[in-house]
Amino acid sequence: MEKTIYGPYLAYLPLILEDFSNRIKQKNKEVKAETGYKLYEHFSARIKTSKSMTEKCHRKELPATAQSALKEIRDSIGIRIVCGFVDDIYKIVEIIRNFDDCSIAVEKDYIQNAKPNGYRSYHLIVELSTDFPDCLGNERGSYFIEIQLRTIAQDSWASLEHQMKYKHDIKNPKRIVRELKRCADELASCDLTMQTIRNLIQESSGD
Numbered sequence: 001m002e003k004t005i006y007g008p009y010l011a012y013l014p015l016i017l018e019d020f021s022n023r024i025k026q027k028n029k030e031v032k033a034e035t036g037y038k039l040y041e042h043f044s045a046r047i048k049t050s051k052s053m054t055e056k057c058h059r060k061e062l063p064a065t066a067q068s069a070l071k072e073i074r075d076s077i078g079i080r081i082v083c084g085f086v087d088d089i090y091k092i093v094e095i096i097r098n099f100d101d102c103s104i105a106v107e108k109d110y111i112q113n114a115k116p117n118g119y120r121s122y123h124l125i126v127e128l129s130t131d132f133p134d135c136l137g138n139e140r141g142s143y144f145i146e147i148q149l150r151t152i153a154q155d156s157w158a159s160l161e162h163q164m165k166y167k168h169d170i171k172n173p174k175r176i177v178r179e180l181k182r183c184a185d186e187l188a189s190c191d192l193t194m195q196t197i198r199n200l201i202q203e204s205s206g207d
């Protein structure tokens with residue numbers, strides 16, 4: 001078998017991811033049944049490959065060990081939830097906050113506080129208590145999950161900006177940075193309008 005930075009703990013990562021994902025998906029079904037609205041439009045998840053994690057350890061000048069990968073760097077398990085409306089992002093954050101077996105280790109609201117380049121998303125890193133051993137020798141170990149929550153508009157912007165970052169033959173970077181920021185701000189304004197429209201529809205239909 002190929003060597004992995006995660007060592008024997010690799011086997012637990014998909015199980016932890018599946019269990020956590022199922023809980024969010026179940027909540028989505030419940031909310032849809034109750035209100036007629038879904039909480040999110042798209043849900044995606046991944047385990048960071050051993051190669052990417054090893055590169056990240058090198059970048060951060062950490063030894064390439066299971067402990068660095070699972071305890072220092074905390075995005076071995078990653079989930080991205082793309083919502084139709086900004087309010088739904090905050091609803092999902094509250095649902096996650098109320099899970100009994102999970103505590104929030106890092107919380108960054110790049111929606112209220114957009115990055116200077118215009119990037120918007122809500123980031124959480126949660127620490128989950130599990131029935132699996134961890135690399136610190138705990139029988140019932142804990143594992144981190146990084147969760148990124150975004151609207152559809154924020155997700156489109158982030159995907160395109162991410163692609164463009166890797167193009168190094170850019171002739172007018174200052175202008176491109178400015179245009180990207182302007183585009184992000186315009187999309188944020190559209191998100192606000194969409195939210196207002198939904199609120200108006202809900203008020204007028206007495207939901």
Ligand code: 0O2
Binds near residue numbers: 119162
């Ligand atoms: P990848 O390959 O996506 O996993 P850290 O994870 O600790 O190194 P930081 O900056 O403290 O990084 O965390 P932060 O700000 O929460 O960002 C983590 C992830 O958010 C990034 O992962 C990106 O996926 C995304 N992100 C953050 N800022 C931007 C941005 O300006 N544009 C885009 N498109 N995405 C962003 P990584 O670590 O870059 O790698």
